[in-house]
Amino acid sequence: MEQKKIPFWEDSYKNDNISAFGINPNPEVEQFIDLFNKSGRVLEVGCGEAKNIFYLMENGFKNVSAFDLSENAINKVHKIAEKRNIQINAFVQDLCTFEWKYNYDLIISFGTLHFVDREEWHKFINDAKEHTKIGGIHVIQIFTDKVEASDDIKDFAVGLAKEGELLELYEDWEIINHKEFVFEDEHPNAPKHFHATNKIVARKR
Numbered sequence: 001m002e003q004k005k006i007p008f009w010e011d012s013y014k015n016d017n018i019s020a021f022g023i024n025p026n027p028e029v030e031q032f033i034d035l036f037n038k039s040g041r042v043l044e045v046g047c048g049e050a051k052n053i054f055y056l057m058e059n060g061f062k063n064v065s066a067f068d069l070s071e072n073a074i075n076k077v078h079k080i081a082e083k084r085n086i087q088i089n090a091f092v093q094d095l096c097t098f099e100w101k102y103n104y105d106l107i108i109s110f111g112t113l114h115f116v117d118r119e120e121w122h123k124f125i126n127d128a129k130e131h132t133k134i135g136g137i138h139v140i141q142i143f144t145d146k147v148e149a150s151d152d153i154k155d156f157a158v159g160l161a162k163e164g165e166l167l168e169l170y171e172d173w174e175i176i177n178h179k180e181f182v183f184e185d186e187h188p189n190a191p192k193h194f195h196a197t198n199k200i201v202a203r204k205r
């Protein structure tokens with residue numbers, strides 16, 4: 001019987017001494033924080049170790065929640081929160097079956113959507129757009145197929161986007177920032193490799 005493949009980040013999520021993707025927030029979260037509604041409702045999708053949510057909470061955001069498919073990730077998030085004496089709403093959830101109960105002011109997702117099929121992440125973005133308040137913001141990063149999926153993710157990256165595909169999904173929103181580029185990446189226990197990425201910061205009109 002073939003063994004189920006496990007993505008590299010699970011080992012880091014189980015280890016309190018290393019961080020899979022660093023402890024600092026993603027640059028767009030830092031750069032655009034002044035545009036986000038501090039008293040608004042925030043959701044991070046595929047949060048990993050929830051570095052963005054911790055950063056927002058440290059900066060006065062209170063109504064925040066985050067989810068990830070990985071139980072190891074969410075356990076680690078709860079441990080970090082306990083250590084810092086922070087109450088955090090983080091839960092295990094597959095983005096493909098997320099049930100939308102609220103409308104949000106800010107939705108964040110970095111490096112996650114390409115791990116589900118294209119129809120699934122398109123549906124997720126369309127539902128997320130619908131469940132965002134007017135003036136609300138999305139900060140989304142997805143990998144594209146401009147560069148072949150590297151060995152560390154090739155078994156999981158089933159939904160790599162086409163260049164510009166993310167931007168097209170937001171054609172009816174105000175584009176605050178959009179970037180497409182290739183970068184060199186490195187994680188614990190993996191050789192250096194390249195990813196092609198598209199990033200967007202967009203506001204609902």
Ligand SMILES: C[S@@+](CC[C@H](N)C(=O)[O-])C[C@H]1O[C@@H](n2cnc3c(N)ncnc32)[C@H](O)[C@@H]1O
Nearest residue numbers: 021046047048068069070094095110111112115
């Ligand atoms: C490359 S990591 C990025 C983590 C975090 N966003 C960051 O930037 O540090 C991708 C994350 O997506 C999560 N993920 C993958 N498929 C998912 C799904 N269907 N629903 C929710 N999370 C998922 C993984 O468990 C993993 O934590």
